[in-house]
Amino acid sequence: MDTQVQAHIFLADQRGRAETELFRSYHTFNFGAYSAEGRAPFGALCLLNDDLLRPGASLTMQVEQPMQVVLMPIVGGLEYAVEGVTHFLEPGQAGTLSLPAGMDYTVTNPYPNELINCLQLWFTMPGSGASPTIIQSDFDLSLPNTLQPFLTIIPTEQAVPTGFIGRFAGREEGTYPIVPLVSGETRRVFVFVLQGVFEVANRLLHEKDGLALTYQQADEVEFEALSNDALLLLLTC
Numbered sequence: 001m002d003t004q005v006q007a008h009i010f011l012a013d014q015r016g017r018a019e020t021e022l023f024r025s026y027h028t029f030n031f032g033a034y035s036a037e038g039r040a041p042f043g044a045l046c047l048l049n050d051d052l053l054r055p056g057a058s059l060t061m062q063v064e065q066p067m068q069v070v071l072m073p074i075v076g077g078l079e080y081a082v083e084g085v086t087h088f089l090e091p092g093q094a095g096t097l098s099l100p101a102g103m104d105y106t107v108t109n110p111y112p113n114e115l116i117n118c119l120q121l122w123f124t125m126p127g128s129g130a131s132p133t134i135i136q137s138d139f140d141l142s143l144p145n146t147l148q149p150f151l152t153i154i155p156t157e158q159a160v161p162t163g164f165i166g167r168f169a170g171r172e173e174g175t176y177p178i179v180p181l182v183s184g185e186t187r188r189v190f191v192f193v194l195q196g197v198f199e200v201a202n203r204l205l206h207e208k209d210g211l212a213l214t215y216q217q218a219d220e221v222e223f224e225a226l227s228n229d230a231l232l233l234l235l236t237c
Contacts, residue, residue: 012208022057045237047122053109062104076116168225196230
């Protein structure tokens with residue numbers, strides 16, 4: 001690992017929290033009433049919320065600027081609606097919503113007796129169009145020890161984020177290459193542990209910890225699962 005890499009850990013127990021009778025949300029970055037030093041957006045990634053919705057509950061979100069929103073169910077399926085049109089996602093799927101400023105969307109737990117858990121990711125994308133666009137993608141977590149793409153960003157004129165997810169057995173190692181688009185360009189990688197324990201770039205990460213890495217030159221992210229059935233999310237932003 002290059003010694004010039006900049007790293008910042010986002011500990012799970014220091015996340016913001018919002019809770020009502022309908023939902024509980026943990027915020028990795030500043031959001032709503034939660035504001036803390038060192039929790040500003042990381043590159044284009046400005047929101048990573050870990051949400052628990054109770055049976056039948058709905059949560060409506062509005063973007064104040066053009067945004068690429070990624071929805072990923074972790075436990076249970078979820079419904080989401082944009083402009084009155086409802087879509088469904090189940091674990092192993094992700095939905096990417098390209099939304100103009102002022103647009104809202106609603107996430108709903110469709111089950112009468114079960115809780116659901118999902119992630120919401122927001123990426124600022126100034127080049128987003130005036131009309132909403134939705135793309136759904138699939139990934140197969142039964143394929144072990146492999147990073148699989150899940151984030152489908154609608155292309156713009158600028159570099160776009162990418163996202164990968166993988167399930168790893170204990171002591172399995174992996175790498176992700178850092179290739180600047182232009183010589184000397186800063187590249188940002190955000191790693192989030194969904195389940196288990198990992199060592200990433202020589203930093204120990206537990207469940208729901210995040211790690212922001214900033215590279216100034218070509219390099220690679222090295223990681224190792226330290227527990228069985230460990231789940232890792234890796235984003236370039």
